[in-house]
Amino acid sequence: MEQKDLGTYAQNTWCPGCGNFAILNAIKTVLGELNAEGLPLENVVLVSGIGCHAKIVDYINVNSFYSIHGRVTPAAEAIRLGDPKMKVIGFAGDGDAYGEGIEHLIFAAKRNIDITMVIHNNRVYGLTTGQYTPTSPQGYRGRSTPEGTKELPINPLELMLASGATYLGRGTSHGIELLKKLFKEAILHKGFSLVDVLQVCVTYFNMYEYYDKRVYELKDHNPLDYQQALNKIREWDYNRDARIALGTFYKRGSPTFEEGFFKQAVPPPERMEKIRLILESSI
Amino acid sequence: MNEVSFLIGGKAGFGIDKSGTVIAGILNRMGYRIYIYRDYPSLIRGGHTFSIIRASKTRVACHLNKVDIILALNQDTFNFHKARLKEDSLIISDSDVVKIEGVSNRVIGIPITGMVKEENAAEIMRNTCVIGALCKAAGISWDILDEIFRKEFTKEIDINLKIARRGFDAAREEKRIEGLGQAPLAMLTGNQAAGLGLIRGGLKTYISYPMTPSSPILHFLAEMAPDFGLKVIHPESEIGVVLMALGASYMGERVAVGTSGGGFCLMTEGLSFSGMSELPVVFIVGQRPGPSTGLPTYSAQTELHFVLNAGQGEFVRLVVAPADPEEAYYWSAVSLALSQKYQIPGIILTDKNMGEGTFNFDLSSMGEIREEPPLLWDRKSEYKRYLDTENGVSPLAFVPDRNAIVKVNSYEHDEYGITAEDQQITTRMNDKRLRKATYLAKDLEGYPCVKTYGNKDSSTVLLCWGSNKGVCVEAAERSGLKVVQPLVLWPFPVKQFQDALQGVKKLICVENNATGQLTRLLKAQGFGTDKQILKYDGRPFSLDELQERLSGV
Numbered sequence: 001m002e003q004k005d006l007g008t009y010a011q012n013t014w015c016p017g018c019g020n021f022a023i024l025n026a027i028k029t030v031l032g033e034l035n036a037e038g039l040p041l042e043n044v045v046l047v048s049g050i051g052c053h054a055k056i057v058d059y060i061n062v063n064s065f066y067s068i069h070g071r072v073t074p075a076a077e078a079i080r081l082g083d084p085k086m087k088v089i090g091f092a093g094d095g096d097a098y099g100e101g102i103e104h105l106i107f108a109a110k111r112n113i114d115i116t117m118v119i120h121n122n123r124v125y126g127l128t129t130g131q132y133t134p135t136s137p138q139g140y141r142g143r144s145t146p147e148g149t150k151e152l153p154i155n156p157l158e159l160m161l162a163s164g165a166t167y168l169g170r171g172t173s174h175g176i177e178l179l180k181k182l183f184k185e186a187i188l189h190k191g192f193s194l195v196d197v198l199q200v201c202v203t204y205f206n207m208y209e210y211y212d213k214r215v216y217e218l219k220d221h222n223p224l225d226y227q228q229a230l231n232k233i234r235e236w237d238y239n240r241d242a243r244i245a246l247g248t249f250y251k252r253g254s255p256t257f258e259e260g261f262f263k264q265a266v267p268p269p270e271r272m273e274k275i276r277l278i279l280e281s282s283i
Numbered sequence: 284m285n286e287v288s289f290l291i292g293g294k295a296g297f298g299i300d301k302s303g304t305v306i307a308g309i310l311n312r313m314g315y316r317i318y319i320y321r322d323y324p325s326l327i328r329g330g331h332t333f334s335i336i337r338a339s340k341t342r343v344a345c346h347l348n349k350v351d352i353i354l355a356l357n358q359d360t361f362n363f364h365k366a367r368l369k370e371d372s373l374i375i376s377d378s379d380v381v382k383i384e385g386v387s388n389r390v391i392g393i394p395i396t397g398m399v400k401e402e403n404a405a406e407i408m409r410n411t412c413v414i415g416a417l418c419k420a421a422g423i424s425w426d427i428l429d430e431i432f433r434k435e436f437t438k439e440i441d442i443n444l445k446i447a448r449r450g451f452d453a454a455r456e457e458k459r460i461e462g463l464g465q466a467p468l469a470m471l472t473g474n475q476a477a478g479l480g481l482i483r484g485g486l487k488t489y490i491s492y493p494m495t496p497s498s499p500i501l502h503f504l505a506e507m508a509p510d511f512g513l514k515v516i517h518p519e520s521e522i523g524v525v526l527m528a529l530g531a532s533y534m535g536e537r538v539a540v541g542t543s544g545g546g547f548c549l550m551t552e553g554l555s556f557s558g559m560s561e562l563p564v565v566f567i568v569g570q571r572p573g574p575s576t577g578l579p580t581y582s583a584q585t586e587l588h589f590v591l592n593a594g595q596g597e598f599v600r601l602v603v604a605p606a607d608p609e610e611a612y613y614w615s616a617v618s619l620a621l622s623q624k625y626q627i628p629g630i631i632l633t634d635k636n637m638g639e640g641t642f643n644f645d646l647s648s649m650g651e652i653r654e655e656p657p658l659l660w661d662r663k664s665e666y667k668r669y670l671d672t673e674n675g676v677s678p679l680a681f682v683p684d685r686n687a688i689v690k691v692n693s694y695e696h697d698e699y700g701i702t703a704e705d706q707q708i709t710t711r712m713n714d715k716r717l718r719k720a721t722y723l724a725k726d727l728e729g730y731p732c733v734k735t736y737g738n739k740d741s742s743t744v745l746l747c748w749g750s751n752k753g754v755c756v757e758a759a760e761r762s763g764l765k766v767v768q769p770l771v772l773w774p775f776p777v778k779q780f781q782d783a784l785q786g787v788k789k790l791i792c793v794e795n796n797a798t799g800q801l802t803r804l805l806k807a808q809g810f811g812t813d814k815q816i817l818k819y820d821g822r823p824f825s826l827d828e829l830q831e832r833l834s835g836v
Contacts, residue, residue, distance in 0.1 A: 010701050042683040045533075050693070057690070058701050063682045065533055066692040066702070068556050071526040074518065078488075078530025081514060085683060104526075107519040263512040265487055274510060275479055279469040279646060283311065 006031060010058040019173030019199035020120060024056055026179035027089070027118070031062065034087075034187065043085045047076040049096035051127050052201075053120035056091050070100025073108045076115045077257075084262050087116075087187055094121040098134040098156050109163035109192050111257035116186045117194045119156065122201035123238070130204035137239050142204075153238040160194050161226075161233060161250060167193030168229070168250040172211050173200050178246055185248060191256050198244070211244065218247035226250070284460055285340045286315075288350040290367060291413070292333035292360030295326055301435070302354075302410040303334030304470075307641060308431045309414075309423060310338035311470055314463030318753075319641035320346040320823065325495075325579045331359045340463055344607050344642055344753025348825040352421070352458065354413045355381045356395070373458050375416050377409060391420055393453045402449070404442050411436075411443045415450030422459035425451060471644040473637035473750075474499040476608030477541075477567060480615025482507065483652065487536035488514040490524045495579050496635035497541040497569035521546040525553025525564070532562040533691055535681030537619050539565040544573055544586050551593045554628055558598025560691045561626040561669070561677065561716065565618050566590075570634040570749075572821045581821030582635035584749050587800040590630045591773055597713070599720040601629040602773035606752035607637060608644045610770065613652060617730065620655035624726075625676060625719045632772070634795070636823045637750035653729070660687060667698040671711060675718035724774040732776035733783045734768045741765040742788040745833075746812060748772065748801050751793050754824045758833060769801075775808050789813050791836060795823065 006028045014020050035041050044062050048054035050069035057064035067075045076090040097105050097119050108115065124142065125131040131144040135156060139148040157168050167189040169182040179197065186193035198215075200208050214236075222228050229250035236242040266274065287310075291302050300321060307317040315338035323332035335346040349369050355361045355376040361383060368374070368388050376383060378392030395412045399405075411432070418428045428447060436443045471479070478500050481489065491501040505515040514531075518524055524540050531538040542550060547568050557564050568590055572583040590602055601621055605611040615631060622629030660666055660678040666687035670677040677698075680687035690700030695712060697703045703712075736752075737745075737759030744765045747755040752768050759766045767783045769776060784790075790812040792802045797819040802812045814836045818824055824832075 008701060040683065040685065042685050042687075045682055047530075055702070061688060063688055064690045064692075064700070065530065066690070066694060066696075066700075067526065067529075068552060068693045071522065071553075074523040074526035075530035075533075078490075078527040079534055079682075081488075081516075081527075082531060082534030082536060083683065103519050104523055107523065261514055263509075263514070265485075265512045266510075268485070271482060271511065275483060276646070278479065278507075279471075279644065282469045282471055282475075282644070283467045 006060050006062065008059055008061045012059060013055065014052060015203050017202040018052070019122060019197070019201065020053060020056065022173040022176045022179060023091070023118065023120060023197055023199060024059055026176050026183055027056075028060060030180055030183045030187065031060075033184065039087065044087045044089065045079050047072050047079065047088060047090040049092045049101070051093040051096055051125070053091050053093045053096070070096050071104065072096065073101060073104035073117065077108055077111070077113050080113060080115050081258050081261050084258070089187060090115060090117045092117060092119055094119060094123060094135045094156070095125050095133045098154060102134070106159070106163045109160050109165040109194070112164055112166050112191045112254050113257040114191055116189070118183065119194065119196045120199045121156070121196050122199045122205060123207070124201050124205035126201045126204055135238050155233065155237050156196055157233045157249060158230070161230060164192070165194055165250070166191035166252045166254050167248070168233070169195045169248045170198065170246050171195060172198040172215055172246060174208060174212060175215075175246065178217065182248065189251065191254055214242070214244045215246050216243055218245050218249070221247065223248045223251040286343075287338050287352070287460055288347050289336045289352045289354065289417070290333055290350045290364055291336070291354040291356070291410070292331065292364060293356035294329050295323060295332045296328040296407070297332070297356055298407045298410045299332045299334055302414060303336050304641065305414055305431055305435050306417065307336050307338070307470060308435060309418070309427055310336070311467045311643070312427055312431060313423070313460070314465035314467065315339060316342045316468065316643050317470060317641065318343045318346065320636070321639050322822070323580055331363060333360065333364070342643060343757065345757060345823065345826050348827045352417065354417060356409055356413060357381060373420060375413060375420060375454070377413065389457055391416060391454050391457060393450060395450065398449045398453075399446060402442065402446055404446055408443060408446045411447045412450035415447030416454035419451045419454035420457045422456045468643040468645050470641055471608045472499065472639055472641050473608050473611045473633055474639065475503050476644060477611040477615045477631065477633065477638070478503040478507065480612035481539050481565070481619060482511055482513070483612065484616030484619035485537045486513060486539055486619060488516070488528070488531040488538040489541070490516045490518065490527050490531070490538065491541040492517065492521045492524050492546060494543045494546045496571055496582075496638045497543055497567055497633075499639065500541045500567060521549035522553065525550040528564045529553060529556060529560065529562045532564050533682070533689070535679070537623060539567060539619065541567040541569070543569045543571050544589065545576070547586070547590070547593065555594030555596055555598065556693050557628040558594060558596065558600065558716070559693055562691060563622040563626050563628065565615070565622050565629040565631065567631045567633060569638045570632060572819070578821040580635065582750070582795060582823055583819065583821065584634060584751070584795040584800065586632060587748070587772065587804065590632060591804070598716060599625065599627045599723065600773060601625070601627060601723065601771070602632065603630070603771050604632040604749040605637070605770065606750055606768065608642050609649055611637065612644070613649055614770065616652050621723065621726065623657045624655045625723050627719060627723070632749060634750050640750070662686065668700040669696060669698045669712065669715070671698060671715045674722040675715045676722070720774050727771055727774065727776060728778065730771070732769065732771035733779040734770060735783050736766040736768070738763045738765050742786060744784065744787045744790050746790055746792040746801060747794070750823065751795060754826055754829050755793050757826050758829045761830065762833060772804065775804070777808060780810070784810070791816060791833070793824070793829070795819060
């Protein structure tokens, strides 16, 4: 499968200035590069959940699985388990992956299954018109919390590190070059990889200026060092004002879940013979 | 002797379940047809658990309340079950711990606890001792016991045989059970048969979160996985289960999941997704009494309307309810094939009675299982995952395919699988998906969707579905009635059902629920019923109980 432009005829319905465009453009570029480097595009499946982010699969002309809210990860895992050639990239919102579907994300990290999760973390529910999410800062006033949220956000990277993820990165929708680098690294990483993208919702939670003032790229950071990774991940807790590090926090080689799963099916005649043997042994 | 029933009871952890299998194995070896009813509470150690093993000259699929021999390893077994004794019933007990009082039955009391201690054996081996005593009491030769023990006990066979011999030598012959000379048949639980049927149907992947009464399918298939090249996965939750199944289905794998009502609740969003995305998945739903946690280790037929209606939106599904292991095998294979052929969810309704009961299984009685190859993409025109066709079934391509882009979608979508909210596309795609029901129903006309038994000329019919068939057939045979059993419940096999009711005047519906779920389904199909016999105490009808209830109507 060779394509110059990975686009489709679907009309893009994201708001002008939406952070999702950066993710869309970055992933298209990365897929093009990987394709040029020898990855057949038919070996790629994109999975998405429900929310603004999820439309991304309609806009890219490769295999896709448009799942339901919170359920990107388990579908992506099973697709990966279906064929050792597959590169499975899951796209999910913060409400999707860190809220409704958090159990699946923790377990996928725990299994170190070789899939890539890209989280469109705009820290607000967009498509349902502006409610708080698991990563909204405390006090966030949304339509379901007009007095401001009383709970603290989770730090998803800290949670993923604790769960056993073997690649963790963070970028922003104002930094497409870094996104490309992180996506490519994550896709090529053997094991569970997650890139948290501080993707801005221009309509309900415009954080462009806030992020622009605080972000910096990690330098002299050793991603093989768990403690360094944890320290950098904890530098900003998604709540208090702090410097926000971007880049590759953590990267570790480790056995993956799917090894040993790719077995040949038994052909029907042999299958029937084995069934007969089982029945005989039950007499 | 044409038939004999045994009850063995004790605490959970005594090995009661295993003993039931061994006793059934011995009788099976002697040419009897067997059935085991298992009754156990939801705990790991203690409580009261028992099995009733029924052995008969002809095939049986239900138990009797009255039993011929009680094997009592503790006092509770005698106290709780003495009402099951007939005048000539025999009690074999561990005289060290059981006191038999207030009955005039013959008793063989053996100091089993002491014997096991003398041999320095584990307490659990009391059951091998009582089986030894049973064989002597029933005039069953030591050779048969020896043979079955060597098959059933792979570990510590010598000590097990030694202890059984102590029981054998200490007992006396009281109630001779003669061999029948019939060739023995395989013995399977409904759950094992469903698992084998899935394998027969080309299962590649089985995904399940443990839940009684379907966990044994997960255990069985996990054991079979290396031999058959299966993927068996136990993920984080039933939601994870169903979404993984949909992912596997997308990859072209024949995939099934197993659960009970509570787990199926969590799966319904995935069920609806299966309907919309046209990704086939087979769901085994083992029924147990509800609502909510209900009685986890007991049985019911309460999920018929749940599975018929579960999931938001309107979509086609196949619902079948096998009654015994042979039907479970057949319909598991068929459901996998038809579900993939029509790209729809298939639901197999079982229950604890069928799933965990042990029955004889005869592969040769089953008839041919038709191959139903799925419609594959012809590779000539551009691939459209949701191509609108005459029967609504779109040709399949599976990733990775160099020439096809496969896009599936939970949103309404166009033929390529790209999201669409257009009115015309919405109507057209609904029609496309729903049209499949007509063709599926036509296909099902070639399958035994409704079966009849008993006196075919009787104008009174016992209607039943699922595991009640066994007890209904036997009751009908004894009282000259006819039995009609719909096996496929959706799409409802109207024509076959009408044919089965030719000349029938009175319909009595027998169900293990409180509200008459089959009656309600039949009413919606335009069939009225006359009487209902309902039981909803978590236990199946015994033959004697159903006969008594029948005499009341």
